[in-house]
Amino acid sequence: MSFPANSEAKPLVSLSNVGVRRDGRWLVRGVDFSVSRGEIVTLIGPNGSGKSTTVKTAIGVLKPDEGRVDRASGLKVGYVPQKLAIDWTLPLTIRRLMTLTGPLSEGDMAAALDAVGLSHMLGAEVQHLSGGEFQRALMARAIARKPDLLVLDEPVQGVDFSGEIAIYDLIRSIRNTTGCGILLISHDLHVVMAATDTVICLNGHVCCRGTPQAVSQSAEYVRLFGSRAAQALAVYSHHHDHTHLPDGRVLHSDGAVTDHCHPDDGHHHGHEGHDHDHTHAAGDHHTDDHKHDHDHRQPAGERHV
Template identity: 70%
Template structure:
């Protein structure tokens, strides 16, 4: 299903190539990202995911083909690595102001939107992997981007944290209508809300919905027989969400303290102490 087809095009990369030292790092790459669309780039190490993302953001210019961006396009970028001097104390609030100055209320609103406003005065060094990614997301969202580019948003995050982060990214798309480009360095995991997966291998190997890519002969021949069952697509089977501050959001939207939340497991419902 592509509900976003026909929506405004934010970035169009057409037949683009990048050449360095006499070799094509990527060649003949087509990527279109529309408003409200989630596009995920997957591919083996060195297959050109970061290079393609740099073409999208404009950090790199193509040596072949073309890249066009909606005029005035605002991009929020969450990098794979941050060059921060970790020996210096840095609060989350200060992290938010490193690349621009914003009123306190705006910073708090951005941190609240990603579920970490209670950590505004915490030191970045002490955050968990998931909390850090949420702080980085808030930092990208405060620019009110039309396009959010996330280079491996779930690194350093455990499985349940990954599900929660992917939920949050889907929610950001639903609420703001921005386009999202995700780079997944974990080949076999793609969030279910992804509209289009583009599988790279120096060129576009295959593309489509997560389900169609997992079944495509190109994907299978690139990653071998084991890949047949390996592309895990996050589904949303859970009926409640554990919020980062320890409270629980029920399916009907009620927010309750963890001790008030009843887990209904297959065997029996029980109340956590």
């Protein structure tokens, strides 16, 4: 049974004009998006662009300082954070990992491990797992309690390229078999696009968003040309156009300095491609002087600001 994205249904979670401010600085601002049942939404953006802050706000771990977050009543969230506080010096089996935060029936545990391909490893020690197996174990833990919304912060950490493809295939299959909504964070759009309905690109605010081109998603196209061709179809150059200064102010490419970066402040200019062209200085977590181009598949209907 398959559950295609259904944007008509009432969203599981929706963010409207959300802003989070810390130490006098907006970490994110003006963030709008929603995730519906059966939909995979991916947040991409450079380091420090507010992806984790945004998902934590979406699931209620952080409160927005402006705007609002609406969650479906009784929403069950399965969250795989970017970092996990595990004491690696103590032995920990997969079975124990699955029940660390609460009891779980043998049946639900077995079904979750089966879904991620780890059913034979119940007694394996987490310390000895490969990067890909560890990510799968975390995913099993998150899906075992049958969440309505699965939130994965960088699910391919420590995973090689072929393992990455396998993990995104798994994410898509979890969506297809359970119909849950999935909110993903990724640095890299190359692989994730194949398993995404909507991409939201963050750089302190939503700088572009959209669905992958319909044709590159169509089964016929992929069957005819293969998934590599589907990826090559929609490469676009992506370039941010402002600089976050150490004091939190923003230097725009037109030379203007503003207190915040905001899509409607008149300093963000449309491009053919879409550029990140800014320096995030010390104290900003964006320490790389990144004038970088990512290769992304072109999301249809994207908005450049």
